[in-house]
Each structure stands twice: as C-alpha cells, then as structure tokens.
Amino acid sequence: MPEGQTLAAQTVAAITRRQALLTLGGAAALSLAGTAPVPAAKRDPKWETAIDRGLKWVAKNQSTQGHWTAGGYPAAMTALAGTALVGSGSTTTQGPYAKHIRKAVDFLLSKLRDNGLIGDPRNDNRYTYGHGFSMLFLSQVLGEEQDEEVREELVNACTKAVEFSVRAQAPTGGWGYVSTKDQPDFDEGSTTITQVQGLRGCRNAGIVVPGEAIEKAKEYIYACRNADGGISYSSRNRGSSRPAITAAALATLYNAGAYDDKHVPQMLEYCKKNLQNLSEGPNSFGHWHYTYLYYAQVMYRQGEKEWAPFRDKLYNKIVGEQTGDGSWTGNIGPIYVTACNLIMLQFDKSYLPIFQR
Numbered sequence: 001m002p003e004g005q006t007l008a009a010q011t012v013a014a015i016t017r018r019q020a021l022l023t024l025g026g027a028a029a030l031s032l033a034g035t036a037p038v039p040a041a042k043r044d045p046k047w048e049t050a051i052d053r054g055l056k057w058v059a060k061n062q063s064t065q066g067h068w069t070a071g072g073y074p075a076a077m078t079a080l081a082g083t084a085l086v087g088s089g090s091t092t093t094q095g096p097y098a099k100h101i102r103k104a105v106d107f108l109l110s111k112l113r114d115n116g117l118i119g120d121p122r123n124d125n126r127y128t129y130g131h132g133f134s135m136l137f138l139s140q141v142l143g144e145e146q147d148e149e150v151r152e153e154l155v156n157a158c159t160k161a162v163e164f165s166v167r168a169q170a171p172t173g174g175w176g177y178v179s180t181k182d183q184p185d186f187d188e189g190s191t192t193i194t195q196v197q198g199l200r201g202c203r204n205a206g207i208v209v210p211g212e213a214i215e216k217a218k219e220y221i222y223a224c225r226n227a228d229g230g231i232s233y234s235s236r237n238r239g240s241s242r243p244a245i246t247a248a249a250l251a252t253l254y255n256a257g258a259y260d261d262k263h264v265p266q267m268l269e270y271c272k273k274n275l276q277n278l279s280e281g282p283n284s285f286g287h288w289h290y291t292y293l294y295y296a297q298v299m300y301r302q303g304e305k306e307w308a309p310f311r312d313k314l315y316n317k318i319v320g321e322q323t324g325d326g327s328w329t330g331n332i333g334p335i336y337v338t339a340c341n342l343i344m345l346q347f348d349k350s351y352l353p354i355f356q357r
Helices: 007-024 026-032 045-060 074-086 098-110 127-142 148-168 189-204 211-223 243-255 264-275 288-300 304-320 334-345
Strands: none
Touching (some): 045 074, 074 098, 074 127, 098 127, 098 148, 127 148, 148 189, 189 211, 211 243, 288 304
C-alpha cells in the first residue's frame, strides 16, 4: 500500500479501477492494470461461451450455506470457486454473481477460528490448503469491498489468518499439511505455495505481512531446487523434480517480485521443457489442473508475445473438455476442476490483482 494511503482510500481506488476495467477493456484496461498499453488480446467467442456456462454451473451448485466441497475440503473449494467468480468481474455488491460471492465470503468468515485458522481441523487433515486459498480469495474481495462494516470484518479476518499462517510456518521456511505445531518436522511444496500466495494477496490488500516469512519461504523453495532447475517435493524428502511444484513455486516467486533472482531462469527453463506442450508427464501425479493453474500464471507473466500462443492452445484444450452441463470433471471433483479452469480462462481479464502482470 502506498505510503500515507489509508485502506479506505485504497479500496475506493480499487473500486474505481474495477469500474474502469469493466468499461474500457483492451489496451486501456491493461494500462490501468499497471502494464504498458498493448493491442487488445483477441479472445475467441467460444472461450467466452465456455466461461459463461462454467460460471453459471458454479453458481447453481453453491450450497444454501454458501460453500462448495469436494474430497472433504469445503474451505479450499469455496475459496477457489469464489475466486473464479471474482475473476469474472463480479464483486460482493455488483455483477451477476454478487450474491454468490457474498455467501462464499460469509461462509469462510464463519469458519474463522480464534487462533486465526480458516477451516475446521477436526474434519480436514490438510487444512493449510483451505487456509491459504481462503486468504487469497478474501484478499481479492477486500480490495473491492464498499461496505465499511464488512470491510473491517475482512481486514480482521485476513489479519488473523496471516498471523496464523506465520505461526504455522516450519523452521525450514516451508509449510506442511497442518501447522508445524500439529505436525513438527514436516514440510512440502504445494502447501507452501498456497500459503505464500495467500500471504502475498493479503499484503497487496494492505494487511501487514512480516517480510521475514516471505523471505524464509523463498529460501525454502531454493533449498528444494535440484540441479536440473526443478523443485523437489520437500526439503526433507528430496527426490526427482516435479513440474507441478516447480511451476507453482515460480508463479509464487513472481508474486513476490523475485523476477531477477539467480535461480529463476533455470526454473523457467525447466518448466518450459516439461510443460509447454500441455502434456501430463510421469511426474505430474495426476494433477494436471493444479499444474496448469500455476504454469499459466508463469506464462501470462512472460508478456503477450509468449502468452498469446500458449493461451490459445491451453484455452482450446480446456474448452474442448467441458461437459454438457457447463462443468469440467477430473481429479478431486468437478468443482475443483471447474474452478481451476475458470480462473485460467479469465487471467487476462485482469480482475484479480494477484495474477496481474
């Protein structure tokens, strides 16, 4: 947050910016998003049709309590689904999915525990996923929230969530499936990525995040790097490099502004070698949508020259796999796959600050 700017002022600026993006689109929208003006990216009408059908399916399948779930992960699925809806341009007060986003926010806020965890450790043995995705979603909503009372509630929730995440960080700088207090001596890459991106989203929204936590996480990622540039599963369980975790780590480093760190070029080269053709290689472990949710972020950050041809190939593949009811199916469950695909399909609409160039 710029020095001397209050959270309220930042929120007003974000609202103005979103309204402008909705109105202008194209090169002017990209300029407002903080990038140099470029010709408006040509989007295939069938992509928009697929997005519309997918968003309607997500909205239709929200529970009356405001959540979605798959695999027993209501916090994680609700946060991902909510992020997909926010990516369309709707907010808690404006747009066709305003009421659905509001219900998702209310559900996650109802899951905020006294210690700052968003989720229920009694029913979720991998609760850091839900906590991280929830921080990300709520931080994206916060910048657009116009209601002062709700905004204060979001600030409080994000602040407590950040404090919990920092306490949950392992001494290695990574995170495990649960807090290091609940499971000492364990860390792994995918939950670490989820935490760091959630923390960055909160920091971008004006929430205080200790810089030390981010730096420790960056060093953790570098400590897991293999000679081929890829990232292994864990600092304690080293093995072959995993394209999915490498792509996620690289996307998170970009979020942290680490474009010029000495390890980044080799990580990018590894990702391009293993992921550019959209295949599901032997080290993907069936997590194609997780992999490309993050690798698409990496490619989007490379600029239009590299992003456009990759986007066309990626989007055409995704659209070709949509089912008749508007959802997508795959590992974990339809709400997970559908949310991931919708987030990817809407990257260059520029409504989600965390994914902007």
